[in-house]
Amino acid sequence: MHGMHSSGLSAHPNQEARTDAKVNLRQSMAYLLPYLWDFKGRVILAVVALLAAKGATLVMPWALKHIIDGVDRSIAPELALPAFFILFYGALRFGSVFFGEVRDALFSRVTEHAMRKIGLRVFNHLHSLELAFHLDRATGGISRDIERGTNGISFLMRFLMFNIVPTLFEILMVAIIFAAAFSIWYAVITLVAVAIYVVFTIYTTEWRNKFVREANQADSSTSTRAIDSLLNYETVKYFNNEQFEAETYDKFLANWETAKLKNRMSLLALNSGQALIIALAMTAMMWMAAQSVIDKEMTLGDLAMINAYMIQLFIPLNFLGFVYREIRRSLTDLENMLALLKRSPSISNSAEAQPLQVSKGAIHFQQVDFGYHAERPILKHFNLQIPAGTKVAIVGSSGAGKSTLSRLLYRFYDINSGSIEIDGQDIRYVTLESLRRAIAIVPQDTVLFNTSIRENIAYGKPQASEEQIDRAIKMAHLENFINSLPQGDKTLVGERGLKVSGGEKQRIAIARVLLKGSPILIFDEATSALDSNSEAAILAAMHEVASGHTTLVIAHRLSTVVDADQIIVLDAGAVVEQGTHAELLAQHGKYAQMWAMQLQDQ
Structure with a gap:
């Protein structure tokens, strides 16, 4: 029952197929x-x-x-x-x-x-x-x-x-x-028989569908129950419920048995009905032909010819029920x-979209309102200016809307009102391709392809030269790690990057971003999953990489942003404080509080 697929006309032509819909x-x-x-x-x-x-x-x-x-x-x-x-x-x-x-x-x-x-x-x-x-x-x-x-x-x-x-x-x-060759009556009988056959097959197939579905359902619920019971083997034993389990399973089996029986009977009805229609037509024709042979109007060969034609005709029609169902499916x-x-x-280039021209890389959020759902706004009248070439950090409790900013800047979502501009150009009116080429992101958790480390880095710019890739590896401080591997940068990363530790993964991500060579960089909680040694190394790499770029760092740990030109403290989608690390500590506000808490934790 399970092995039947649309490719072959196996078993019997009128067997199972999947459900159907309006088509x-x-x-x-x-x-x-x-x-x-x-x-x-x-x-x-x-x-x-x-x-x-x-x-x-x-x-x-x-x-x-x-x-x-x-x-x-x-x-x-x-x-x-x-x-x-x-x-x-x-x-x-x-x-x-x-x-x-x-x-x-x-x-x-x-x-x-x-x-x-x-x-x-x-x-x-x-x-x-x-x-x-x-x-x-x-x-x-x-x-x-x-x-x-x-x-x-x-x-x-x-x-x-x-x-x-x-x-x-x-x-x-x-x-x-x-x-x-013979008489119009043979043609009439043929056409009428075929018409009745087709109509009968289609109606009966429709009617059978519910039995087919019932049988399939009974089949899967039976096996689900058996597996469930066996997986809970210990529980069954703890409560001495073997007998109960057997009875329950038998109920499922009984359902399956009845469903299969109905299915069989409906198949019997379909096949017998088809056979009856063919038999009646053949009998009528043979009767007429035999009569003609006796009357010497026809030869035996004519009789055989009529018989052969009818048999040939109904062979492809045998598959009609199956074909009808499969075509609907x-x-x-x-x-x-x-x-x-x-x-x-829902996010596409507007009609007048121009390529983005990045001269310096200044970013400006103006009066931005945004929420993933209308009833739950995340950013409210949000304003933020990131001067070209500076490093701005965004900190705040989780759910304050930090990561949303990078998604909006990359235009994964469109804002509800306000504007986001890069060098004075509204990002909604530039081509997506040019916008996304100008921004490189090191995400919170980097997903690597299951290929070699080198290919994963090269993904940042597939047409990069070997020297460029080597330079990115050097700048991301990946050399020692790669040299320690027996196969070097040819080492496969493993399914979803499981063979590489968090710190190395983030370095591969940084190397990738370096290779992409975008003027604007976003580090989205890029170090949240690392221990302090890896973090220090990644921070050093980030620091080198960021010089000369406009950088937005979204951070959970404040220690990673001490050196930022400007720190923005977000709370419930609005800016509550901003300044350098020293200025914010002097304000004794939310940032100072967070800093004290994180020092304690360490």
């Missing part, structure tokens, strides 16, 4: 067509191969008729074995499969190309969405949406191209052949992915 085929197809049209030639060749395969299938019963009539002594006693038709029949058998394979090979390249282009488009689009979207959404869910969406595309294309369109074509051709998956694509980023 719009026309929109989805309109979206896919341009991707298909990239490979016009291939698509046309695939269609030709498709027609060739179908053609071979359609001629086979006719060749069979000639073989039967050829060996029928009553018609042609003097004919030898109908050698030509036997060979021809064999060639057709091979052709129908061979052209089908050719069509698959040609078309799969088209599908894969479309999947690649759409996958890339979604990936780029996700990177263009704002931070808030990514903080709200589980990454796993998004990656599943992309994966299911691209698989949905491949499924839709394969099935529309290879299952539905050819089958319709075949039904039509068979009806025409019957009407032309693929469309749902595609809709989820298209919904991601339709979502427009």
Whole structure:
């Protein structure tokens, strides 16, 4: 039951599939067509191969008729074995499969190309969405949406191209052949039978869906319960509840058993109904044909030909229930992915955005109001001036809005009112790309990619030269650490940077920022996780790096900002004190209080 996926038509064609939702085929197809049209030639060749395969299938019963009539002594006693038709029949058998394979090979390249282009488009689009979207959404869910969406595309294309369109074509051709060769009644019976079959299958599949879902639910709740009970093995034993557990589990199993039974019975109804429709149509036709053979209006070969056509027709229709469900499911998956694509980023370049021109790097927050939620403002009429080339520190209790400042300056969020300017240019009216190139951030906790230390540093500027990378390593005081490693800077960092200690991680972050070479630097609580030795080393590195740049240091520990040109004390989103370390201590205000508390802690 679990192993059945959309790729193969395994087990029985009418088996399980995932839930479905409202779906719009026309929109989805309109979206896919341009991707298909990239490979016009291939698509046309695939269609030709498709027609060739179908053609071979359609001629086979006719060749069979000639073989039967050829060996029928009553018609042609003097004919030898109908050698030509036997060979021809064999060639057709091979052709129908061979052209089908050719069509698959040609078309799969088209599908894969479309999947690649759409996958890339979604990936780029996700990177263009704002931070808030990514903080709200589980990454796993998004990656599943992309994966299911691209698989949905491949499924839709394969099935529309290879299952539905050819089958319709075949039904039509068979009806025409019957009407032309025998009588219009054969065509009528064929078309009516197919129509009833299709309607019956779709309705029954819809009705079965709830049983399929019940069975799946019962299945997962049963296994959840078993695992739960086994994980709590000790608890079960402490309370002598083995019997109780067994009874509970058996209740779950009983539910599962009934659900499976309903599922089986509904499948029985579907398959039997399908078989009945086919049998009735075949019987009616065979009856008519047999009558005609007795009346000498038809030959035995004609009888065999009608039979062969009907059998051939209903083979692809057997998969109809499955195909119908899978197509609905693929469309749902595609809709989820298209919904991601339709979502427009809330932070984007304004129409008149110009590249930011940084001459000196002075930053000015004017009357800024901001809150992540309307009912909970974080900054209220906040003003702050950071003169070019100076080091300004922001301190305050947690929740005072310190880290919010760096997010606003980087334009991860837009402010509600007021303005933030760099060298007199409002950051809302400059291009995001130029703004973010001008600011380099050492975040509170650096996340490293699972590649080598050198590649992680080079990430600051992928096109940097080897000398530039070496210089960044030297300036961030990483040399001793790197030399102590057997593989040097080729050492892999490990999943999420686990193999590197906090201090070294922050130095890699500093080296990265150095390499980026931005005029404005932000250190966001860059030393909060370090012990005092690493902190002293990082502070020295930060001090060297910051000279000549405009630097904003967001700090939790005051010892890290003693040397700042200006210290701003934030409380509840507003500036309560500002000055140098000495001036603030002399004021005996909030800063002096915090300083005293931190000295005590040490």
